[in-house]
Amino acid sequence: MFGKRRMFKVPVHQKFDYKPMYYDPKKEELEERIKGLKELQKDDVEGAKARIASGMRSSYLADQEYRKRQVLRSNLVLVGVVIMLIVLGYLLLNVYLPDLNKFIQ
Numbered sequence: 001m002f003g004k005r006r007m008f009k010v011p012v013h014q015k016f017d018y019k020p021m022y023y024d025p026k027k028e029e030l031e032e033r034i035k036g037l038k039e040l041q042k043d044d045v046e047g048a049k050a051r052i053a054s055g056m057r058s059s060y061l062a063d064q065e066y067r068k069r070q071v072l073r074s075n076l077v078l079v080g081v082v083i084m085l086i087v088l089g090y091l092l093l094n095v096y097l098p099d100l101n102k103f104i105q
Helices: 025-041 045-062 064-104
Strands: none
Touching: 025 045
């Protein structure tokens, strides 16, 4: 009676297409380094930018002692500011809180 026509639509099977990939981190790193070196060797504006950026990066990474001194200095400043805020808060609470308490009552 219905022949090839159906009353309900039958779902179509879905295909699973998996293509495995092999990941080699050493090879990826080598390719990135080669790509970076090729960028450095270019004689155009982009090559010059890459050389300048590379020089800045290497000089920043080379002077770790300077970075350590700067981090220590900033940490000491932060500790000093926190201590000053604690002392200031303590003094304000001791000086103004009794007066404020008397004013409220």
